[in-house]
Amino acid sequence: xxxxxxxxxxxxxxxxxxxxxxxxxxxxxxxxxxxxxxxxxxxxxxxxxxxxxxxxxxxxxxxxxxxxxxxxxxxxxxxxxxxxxxxxxxxxxxxxxxxxxxxxxxxxxxxxxxxxxxxxxxxxxxxxxxxxxxxxxxxxxxxxxxxxxxxxxxxxxxxxxxxxxxxxxxxxxxxxxxxxxxxxxxxxxxxxxxxxxxxxxxxxxxxxxxxxxxxxxxxxxxxxxxxxxxxxxxxxxxxxxxxxxxxxxxxxxxxxxxxxxxxxxxxxxxxxxxxxxxxxxxx
Amino acid sequence: xxxxxxxxxxxxxxxxxxxxxxxxxxxxxxxxxxxxxxxxxxxxxxxxxxxxxxxxxxxxxxxxxxxxxxxxxxxxxxxxxxxxxxxxxxxxxxxxxxxxxxxxxxxxxxxxxxxxxxxxxxxxxxxxxxxxxxxxxxxxxxxxxxxxxxxxxxxxxxxxxxxxxxxxxxxxxxxxxxxxxxxxxxxxxxxxxxxxxxxxxxxxxxxxxxxxxxxxxxxxxxxxxxxxxxxxxxxxxxxxxxxxxxxxxxxxxxxxxxxxxxxxxxxxxxxxxxxxxxxxxxxxxxxxxxxxxxxxxxxxxxxxxxxxxxxxxxxxxxx
Numbered sequence: 036x037x038x039x040x041x042x043x044x045x046x047x048x049x050x051x052x053x054x055x056x057x058x059x060x061x062x063x064x065x066x067x068x069x070x071x072x073x074x075x076x077x078x079x080x081x082x083x084x085x086x087x088x089x090x091x092x093x094x095x096x097x098x099x100x101x102x103x104x105x106x107x108x109x110x111x112x113x114x115x116x117x118x119x120x121x122x123x124x125x126x127x128x129x130x131x132x133x134x135x136x137x138x139x140x141x142x143x144x145x146x147x148x149x150x151x152x153x154x155x156x157x158x159x160x161x162x163x164x165x166x167x168x169x170x171x172x173x174x175x176x177x178x179x180x181x182x183x184x185x186x187x188x189x190x191x192x193x194x195x196x197x198x199x200x201x202x203x204x205x206x207x208x209x210x211x212x213x214x215x216x217x218x219x220x221x222x223x224x225x226x227x228x229x230x231x232x233x234x235x236x237x238x239x240x241x242x243x244x245x246x247x248x249x250x251x252x253x254x255x256x257x258x259x260x261x262x263x264x265x266x267x268x269x270x271x272x273x274x275x276x277x278x279x280x281x282x283x284x285x286x287x288x289x290x291x292x293x294x295x296x297x298x299x300x301x302x303x304x305x306x307x308x309x310x311x312x313x314x315x316x317x318x
Numbered sequence: 319x320x321x322x323x324x325x326x327x328x329x330x331x332x333x334x335x336x337x338x339x340x341x342x343x344x345x346x347x348x349x350x351x352x353x354x355x356x357x358x359x360x361x362x363x364x365x366x367x368x369x370x371x372x373x374x375x376x377x378x379x380x381x382x383x384x385x386x387x388x389x390x391x392x393x394x395x396x397x398x399x400x401x402x403x404x405x406x407x408x409x410x411x412x413x414x415x416x417x418x419x420x421x422x423x424x425x426x427x428x429x430x431x432x433x434x435x436x437x438x439x440x441x442x443x444x445x446x447x448x449x450x451x452x453x454x455x456x457x458x459x460x461x462x463x464x465x466x467x468x469x470x471x472x473x474x475x476x477x478x479x480x481x482x483x484x485x486x487x488x489x490x491x492x493x494x495x496x497x498x499x500x501x502x503x504x505x506x507x508x509x510x511x512x513x514x515x516x517x518x519x520x521x522x523x524x525x526x527x528x529x530x531x532x533x534x535x536x537x538x539x540x541x542x543x544x545x546x547x548x549x550x551x552x553x554x555x556x557x558x559x560x561x562x563x564x565x566x567x568x569x570x571x572x573x574x575x576x577x578x579x580x581x582x583x584x585x586x587x588x589x590x591x592x593x594x595x596x597x598x599x600x601x602x603x604x605x606x607x608x609x610x611x612x613x614x615x616x617x618x619x620x621x622x623x624x625x626x627x628x629x630x631x632x633x634x635x636x637x
Contacts, residue, residue: 065417072410142403144368148395149418151367151384317369
């Protein structure tokens with residue numbers, strides 16, 4: 036702290052039209068830098084990959100020990116998504132911290148002073164988060180595929196992407212994790228508090244939804260299928276699994292993509308509320 | 319140039335800022351002075367659009383802050399020394415801030431050097447001292463080379479060298495024709511730094527004038543007299559109609575009489591004097607008079623007579 040220039044010199048910074056970037060692109064660039072320069076990002080993403088690959092391997096290995104129907108062939112897409120329940124928690128933590136980390140540290144004031152059109156900040160953050168979670172999920176799936184190769188033959192597991200159901204399950208996994216990350220993100224934007232948002236999101240994903248599914252009350256049976264994860268995860272299930280869950284849930288069997296649509300409606304609706312509140316509330 | 323018009327902020331039944339109207343002119347350092355809880359920070363937050371006014375209006379360079387396309391090029395603000403993610407390094411923080419405006423990385427290096435953060439730029443902000451946090455806040459304020467600077471308590475936590483640096487920097491920036499708006503509750507610092515003062519208390523503007531005028535507006539000066547025969551001198555002066563306060567054994571503070579008059583009177587009565595000093599009215603006096611009824615938290619006196627209750631704060635400062 037010794038060399039302090041007593042009479043600083045000023046040079047006019049680069050003109051604001053650098054490279055024809057739009058203002059939104061600049062916000063995205065800023066959020067990209069912010070995203071990668073905190074440690075929680077790396078931690079949660081590493082956890083996502085480890086969990087997804089690890090559980091896929093365990094599932095493949097376990098399936099070879101527990102004798103499967105010798106004649107039946109297994110869908111590899113199912114193996115790849117075996118870890119979704121745990122992986123969704125990791126991306127949910129990432130989603131929440133992306134926004135609440137700014138509130139807990141006071142950074143949000145710097146952010147909003149630099150970009151006073153606040154909704155732009157929310158959109159830029161959501162875009163960066165979605166892209167990264169999508170990419171990391173795809174990478175995890177590829178790694179899971181490679182890691183489970185030794186068992187795939189013995190399980191008769193195939194990955195036939197021309198089969199519509201397999202394609203849906205394969206494409207569905209990154210999209211599902213992205214949607215959960217966004218859901219957690221908008222929850223964080225609403226609550227503006229790391230612990231509160233993390234507790235709420237994880238309790239919902241892990242406890243509330245799973246408990247409600249097994250309560251045989253008609254009112255609950257009507258609501259439960261429309262809860263975010265219960266609806267959204269249907270894109271990950273094959274026909275057999277869908278029938279099993281419908282039997283437990285007691286009735287309303289949303290079509291897989293419709294279920295995913297319900298999850299996205301949650302995200303967009305809560306996101307809109309978060310945007311309005313962000314615009315109105317004092318930072 | 320910052321202009322507020324009837325600016326008001328209420329939180330429930332509390333009025334933090336109460337119909338404030340003032341303008342901060344370019345080319346000089348304007349001090350924003352007031353006790354804690356006077357509404358300084360709230361006002362500054364409203365200037366940069368973080369808080370929404372309940373009523374009234376505030377503009378910077380003729381426009382509301384959020385209407386500026388490139389706000390960092392218009393206004394640089396140090397609002398909260400630690401409005402920074404604690405897990406990020408100083409350089410990365412500045413890079414992200416710069417990216418919002420497409421400001422080159424070269425400028426990031428410049429402000430790091432300018433604020434003396436070179437050695438800690440790649441350390442996480444969470445480990446920064448208050449002073450380093452202030453420097454980082456000032457660095458981000460300077461990032462866009464703005465015409466207007468808003469600094470909330472910038473010398474808070476700085477070491478003497480840092481205080482001097484901020485003082486020179488703000489004066490230099492003002493000399494370049496920029497608008498510099500600086501808040502503080504430290505009167506002594508304001509006396510040295512500011513050209514113009516806006517004094518506030520309980521959300522209202524109490525004075526808006528050049529520093530010299532604010533000081534001149536304070537009531538009379540006094541004379542400090544030290545004498546081994548203070549008791550006799552006190553009686554003599556009282557008889558001549560002066561106001562005398564004995565602050566400690568052998569030391570008198572006299573109002574309503576000049577040093578010359580006191581010296582002559584003492585000589586005539588053959589009373590020895592060990593000290594005879596005219597104590598000019600200071601900014602502190604002016605400030606305390608202005609804000610006497612406006613402070614939100616009155617401290618209970620600790621063994622000091624009521625009228626001179628604030629004396630210890632005045633000693634040493636600004637002289």
